[in-house]
Amino acid sequence: MDNLIPRRAWGARSPRGSYTTLSSTKGVKVHYTGGRVDPKIIDDHDKCVAMVKSIQKHHMDGNGWMDIGYSMVVCPHRKVFEGRGLKRVPAANGAGLNSAHYAVLGLVGSSGLVKPNDDMLHGILDAVAYLRAEGGAGREIKGHRDGYPTACPGEALYTWVKSGAPRPGSKPPANSGTAPKFPGRLLKYPPIMRGEDVRTWQRQMKKLGYTIDADGAYGAASEKVCRQFQRDQKLGVDGVVGPATWKAAWNAKESASNR
Known part of the structure; x- marks a missing residue:
């Protein structure tokens, strides 16, 4: 995947321990940040990198997790950041639910930037295709709220998911x-x-x-x-x-x- 940004390229911290191995999943669950996302990230990719680093910091130092909770993170420039990555159990789907789906975060939130642009939607689907081809992900694409009591991934992303997660520009069925x-x-x-x-x-x-x-x-x-x-x-x-x-x-x- 040409638009993948490996952990070392975005400056990820090392995990505090060993990952739990994940051989296959039912599919992918889509997430949003749940907080405010600065709309200026659309015009400045360096802000996207800084945001991914801050999410990892919050997860590790705030939540006490061993690493960032998401498998992949996607920004508005169609870049896919490697989070926990392939064949590793994420931590973002909810207790008892992480082994069933990979977790892909789109960098939109509950305020500020709330609607994904076409490049972000393409990037999420690029991440899904990568997880299917290399990580044993199944065909499901669901929202975090499916099976878990949360507003995530927000109305804009969830509406897209429920419509079948189409490629932007594709003809709807x-x-x-x-x-x-x-x-x-x-x-x-x-x-x-x-x-x-x-x-x-x-x-x-x-x-x-x-x-x-x-x-x-x-x-x-x-x-x-x-x-x-x-x-x-x-x-x-x-x-x-x-x-x-x-x-x-x-x-x-x-x-x-x-x-």
Whole structure:
């Protein structure tokens, strides 16, 4: 990979101990910093290098970890910094979850620079391809929040991940009408139900033209939209997202109008 920056090239500190070996993973989880990222890094790659060093320092001296927690770090210049690297268990995915996925950080945060540019997205996919070819990574590309209670990797990166992590400039696949697998629980109110399954359904309703916040909380507003959708689709109207309503959400024709 031509755009890989090895540890020695960015001035990484030596780890405090031996890495745990990782032979293969289900795939990769994408992360963001969770703090403010200076937008000036877009115009100054030296600031990217300094930021990666500061992240390693925080992880080692602040968290007490043996090294930076990420497998790879990607900046807005399509450069991929080697973190822990290939076939080494990361530390960023959460307790008990690190052996299942490599961890790739995009240098965006919760404020300042929050939206990845095209070069960063290309770089993340370059890192994924490298981890698959050389590190035994599986096909999954997920966000840190998938399976772990966190806002990471932020809305911009997570929306990209959930859209299939396409290469910038590539033609999006046609909508096949195939619904994601039903989550296995009925979405209903009351009480308020929360989770990524709720958010996934809300996003699809929004895509169809319904006025709804994709906040991951199934409350009175979501139930109202569900009832309207069920009426529009001539389904049984009960305000509950069950298997039939879930499937219909991805088979329904998209509408540009708000309802």
